[in-house]
Each structure stands twice: as C-alpha cells, then as structure tokens.
Amino acid sequence: MAHPADVVATYLDHLDVERGMSVHTLTNYRRDLDRYLEHLERIGRTDLAEVTAPDVGTFLVALRTGEDGHRPLATASASRAVVAVRGLHRFALAEQEVTQDVAADVHPPAPPRKLPKALDVDTVTRLLEAPSTEDPRGVRDRALLELLYSTGARISEVVGLDVDDVDAEQRTVVLTGKGGKQRLVPVGRPALAALDAYRVRSRPGFAVRGRGTPALFLNARGARLSRQSAWNVLRETAEFAGITAEISPHTLRHSFATHLLDGGADLRVVQELLGHASVTTTQIYTMVTVDRLREVYATSHPRARAGRAG
Structure with a gap:
C-alpha cells in the first residue's frame, strides 16, 4: 500500500537531496502537495494506487474555484500545483509505488488569452x-x-x-x-x-x-x-x-x-x-x-x- 502522505514525503526528499531544488520552490511544492493530500483524504483515497485521472482533474478544478475551502489560485500558481502533482505521480510510477501514471494527461491550465487593446x-x-x-x-x-x-x-x-x-x-x-x-x-x-x-x-x-x-x-x-x-x-x-x-x-x-x-x-x-x-x-x-x-x-x-x- 502506497499511502499518499508517505509518497509525498519521499518525493520531497528526492527533490531536495537528489534534484537540489531551491528552498523557495520546495516550499511551494510542499504547500501544493499538502493541499493535494487534503483533496485525496476528502475523497477517500488512502492509497495512491487508487487515485484516478478524474481525481486529479477535480483537484485542478478546486485549485481554480476554491471548492476545497482554500482560496482560488491564479493561473500561474495553479499551473505550478499541477506540475507538482504530475511530478509526484511520475515519481511514484518510477519507484513502483503505483502501476500507472494517472496524472500524465492532466495539463496545467492555459493562461488567459489577453485581448489586444484597440482604440475607437x-x-x-x-x-x-x-x-x-x-x-x-x-x-x-x-x-x-x-x-x-x-x-x-x-x-x-x-x-x-x-x-x-x-x-x-x-x-x-x-x-x-x-x-x-x-x-x-x-x-x-x-x-x-x-x-x-x-x-x-x-x-x-x-x-x-x-x-x-x-x-x-x-x-x-x-x-x-x-x-x-x-x-x-x-x-x-x-x-x-x-x-x-x-x-x-x-x-x-x-x-x-x-x-x-x-x-x-x-x-x-x-x-x-x-x-x-x-x-x-x-x-x-x-x-x-x-x-x-x-x-x-x-x-x-x-x-x-x-x-x-x-
């Protein structure tokens, strides 16, 4: 059984020790993944192997809408959180904690398209x-x-x-x-x-x-x-x-x-x-x-x- 919190802890250690991620980025990843853990606990996923692609998708929705009780995130912040979650699932697959990467096809939100300013x-x-x-x-x-x-x-x-x-x-x-x-x-x-x-x-x-x-x-x-x-x-x-x-x-x-x-x-x-x-x-x-x-x-x-x- 791959408890989500245990895999997150191992993944963050991997980013810190083996990847040399900066303290600032690591802090942001930890915050994003803590929010993801809350999401998984709320929907009853106690084993990372049980998580499905729709589960990851609903997390993305919650990031933008605040349906999980947190403040909604701007596009850039939501994109960073999705990158952190995708990295977690990719790491779990590489470590054979899961048999498939359910986050592989979940993409960060596209930035809003800024319309040109035109004068009358x-x-x-x-x-x-x-x-x-x-x-x-x-x-x-x-x-x-x-x-x-x-x-x-x-x-x-x-x-x-x-x-x-x-x-x-x-x-x-x-x-x-x-x-x-x-x-x-x-x-x-x-x-x-x-x-x-x-x-x-x-x-x-x-x-x-x-x-x-x-x-x-x-x-x-x-x-x-x-x-x-x-x-x-x-x-x-x-x-x-x-x-x-x-x-x-x-x-x-x-x-x-x-x-x-x-x-x-x-x-x-x-x-x-x-x-x-x-x-x-x-x-x-x-x-x-x-x-x-x-x-x-x-x-x-x-x-x-x-x-x-x-």
Whole structure:
C-alpha cells in the first residue's frame, strides 16, 4: 500500500537531496502537495494506487474555484500545483509505488488569452491629428503615426523603412517583418499626404545633420529613428491628446486590425496585411469585434436586456 502522505514525503526528499531544488520552490511544492493530500483524504483515497485521472482533474478544478475551502489560485500558481502533482505521480510510477501514471494527461491550465487593446476610430483620429504641423518634429511624428495606423505595421517595421520602400504612385509600402519576410501593404491617402509633407518640409532638415542614411524616419541627429524613440512618440502624443486608454507599442496595429474586421474585411486579408504566419494569430481580433458586437446589441436591440417591455 502506497499511502499518499508517505509518497509525498519521499518525493520531497528526492527533490531536495537528489534534484537540489531551491528552498523557495520546495516550499511551494510542499504547500501544493499538502493541499493535494487534503483533496485525496476528502475523497477517500488512502492509497495512491487508487487515485484516478478524474481525481486529479477535480483537484485542478478546486485549485481554480476554491471548492476545497482554500482560496482560488491564479493561473500561474495553479499551473505550478499541477506540475507538482504530475511530478509526484511520475515519481511514484518510477519507484513502483503505483502501476500507472494517472496524472500524465492532466495539463496545467492555459493562461488567459489577453485581448489586444484597440482604440475607437474617433480616438485614433484625435491621436493622429495631435502632432503640430508647424514644426519639423511634429510633421515627422504625424507621418509616423499615420503610417503605423494606415498599414498596421509593427513599430520596428516602420522605423526600419528606407525612403525607397514607399511607392507613393502605387500607394504601397514594402514592410520587412519577422524573419526578414517582406510584404507589400497599401497605404491610405492621409498617410501618403503626411509622408509627403514630412519628406518635403521636415526630413531634409534632419538629414543634413547626419551621414546620408537612406532611413525614412530620422531623429534630430539625422540618424535612423529608433524603435524606442518611435514608441515614445506614440506615448507622448497620446498623453498630449488627452487619451487615457492604455497605450502600447502595438496600439495602432491592434486598432488597424480591429477596425478592418469591424468594417467587414476578410480574416485572411487581415492576416496578410499584418504579416501573420498563421491565421490563428489573427483570429484573436475576431474576439475583440465579437465583444463590440455584443456591446452594440446590448445597447441597441429592444429586447436585449431582461425586464424591458415587449
């Protein structure tokens, strides 16, 4: 008979002595496995060989819901507890205390999928119109932000552009994405107008201070604008425009994708424009638009809310 508490004690000794696990991690494992022992005692499992895969599964549920009287654990903590339990059963099998590893197919909970933050169209417009067109930096910053939103490009892709990568006549830009993969993306007229203003009125003044770089976007020293500097442009412009929504380096990229899908664009087309290798990556934006659809439905449909008169 393999009493669960005895196997846990032996397993922890193994982790401490033979595996050299840190004191901090060992303390966490001990806490997680003590909770697991309570779970097994509560369901009447006095022999580890009697434990079934559903028993381990209900423990995972209890970790997240607190049904066992303990506080519910966050995803990362619950994942660690599942790893500890899986290690225990794997160890018990190796030590021939049990004849099968019932925890082998019980996986840690997946982390919650964080939805991209997208600004609404009015807020994007406010952001794009915030830079002053009276000074060279403002002209550059407006062109930068317009191009980010018009193409859905990553900041690194835009600061990596050279002057010749933009074809104003064809209204396209060649973006170089991850792994050096290039894609041709259309550019809207407002972005082209902002780029034209920058190239005529602003870039030459920056360029004379540098060493003749072909980079499209230049800093005050005439060198290629860095990714961090471009991110600062976005953040500072949002602050100047009074935008309180969370801003990230991908804010305009996320807004680009969400607004296209809201407007009826095909998911595969958006995938190509964003340069995603798999459509699965692009599908996360459909979750954003579904939330938007729910919001519009809830506020617009006469019978969307309970208690409304028929």
